[in-house]
Amino acid sequence: MKHYYHPMSRAVTTHWMLLELGVPHDQIVVDFKKGETNTAEYRAINPMGKIPVLQDGDVVVTEVAAICAYLADKFPEKGLAPNPSSNERGKYYRYLFVPGTTLEPMFTADMLGIQDYPAQSVGFGDLKRCLATIELMTPEAGWALGDKFTAADVVFGGTLDFAIKFGWIKAPNAKVCAYVRRIKDRPAYQLSHDPSWH
Template identity: 60%
Template sequence: MKHYYNPMSRAISTDWMLKELDVQHEKINIDFATNENNAADFRKINPMGKLPVLVDGETVVTEVSAICAYLADKFPEKKLAPEIGSVERAAYYRYLFFTGNTIEPAFSLAACGFEHPDPVSAGWGDMPRVLATIEEMTPTTGWALGEQFTAADVVFGGLLDFSITFKWIEPSPKVAAYVERIRQRSAYKATHTAF
């Protein structure tokens, strides 16, 4: 497996996921300073020119949630995802998809000083609803799905961590405590050295 990466990109989360799994892979650093992410060779792999990208043989996977879900399913013995077909899988999917489809668009717009002109038509609604849902979804103790840490924590917790670090949000005590639990994981510490 090849993991295309830059520590100042969303690939920090997929790097963390790979460390949680402790699986062999080749890390390929893409240099933003030389615009390597827009080089023709890289754009053949990911036409978006974005990171992260995971290449597993002939399979190319992009997007943090997709890569984390793919890896969790590829290595089921690591128990970073609930069993396929289990009831817990529904909540797991919610954490994976809510993060990229709702939280990140809302936070990205807000960070740029924008508000969607018609929040009812936007998939993420408005900031008060997003923040209320984050508060509801954040576990008081343990992890997103209970006692077992999963890819849901890498994806959901990772974006909350990023959002706090870059001051996109002022976390509630519950969110701050959850992110602090995440920051104590050895795989997190091994991958988040730039911050």
Template identity: 35%
Template sequence: MSGKIILHHAAPSRSSTALFMIEEIGAPYELDVLDLQKEEQYRPEYLAINPMGKVPAIEHEGQVITEAGAICAYLADAFPAANLAPPPGDPLRGAYFRWMFFQGSCLEPAIIDHVLKREPGRRGMMPYGTYETTVDTLEKAIEKGPWFLGERYSAADVYVGSAIAWGLQFKLLPERETFKRYVARLNERPARQRAMAIDQKLMAAAKSA
């Protein structure tokens, strides 16, 4: 699949994960940088793209895709040459989808509830069970490493790995050696280094403006 990608982006935000993913696939793209402090995400022209007024969102070949996980999954399938998703029929496809959905349905909700000290409901009603179970499950998934699919690096590492890095950075996850080693490996990815450098420049420019 060809065609330039437009990433509606803000730094720092969840759209940094989408930027990382686009750098991984190596496709041409342009950034539409939004200033969240000025609430540019609520301007009518952007709400026409994403009525939620959130980033990230991408435009590609006439389609609009929102939500970081959906963007990562879409791009992995749209650019198969990057080899970031097991194709249908591959035995790893199920595990790949498991971890792609784990981030949004379990990990992030568990972290947010834990940090905000929200009173948890009955364990069976919570989409993630408990924060402790979620963290332990996450650690077990990567303890043998190096990636969520074993030796195979995938979009699951881009998406869930970004959440682990975020969790450690802001002390939202326990500083377990398994997590720290995993993030160190992730930070060695040239695509991640490029994405982080772009974000650092954007944040520096915003600060000096």
């Protein structure tokens, strides 16, 4: 498997996922700041010109959450996804999808100072609703699905970690901080994230 990556990018999340699984992969550093995602060759792999990308034989997976979900299902013996037929799967999908489809766009709009938008039409609603959703979804103890750490924590927890680090969440409460602390204490997190990010 090839993992297109840069150490100062969202690709640290998919690298973290690969390390949680402990599966071998070729790490291909793509320096997006030098335009390496802008070449015709790279755009043929991902027309969005974004990292991360996972290439598994003929299969190309883009988007952090999709890559984490794909990897968790490819290696079921590692236990990072609930069984496809279990009821937990619904909750699991929610943790995988809410960050990229709802929270990140809200944080982006907020950071850009965009306030005049139709909250009932835009997918993220408004900041108040997003923060209430984070509050509800953040586990009091353990992990998103209970005692067992899963890819849901890599995606949801990883997004909260970025949100605190980059000031997207201005006043994280004790529960959110404690969950992110548990995330950051994981050896695979520490191996995949630059020490200045810990």
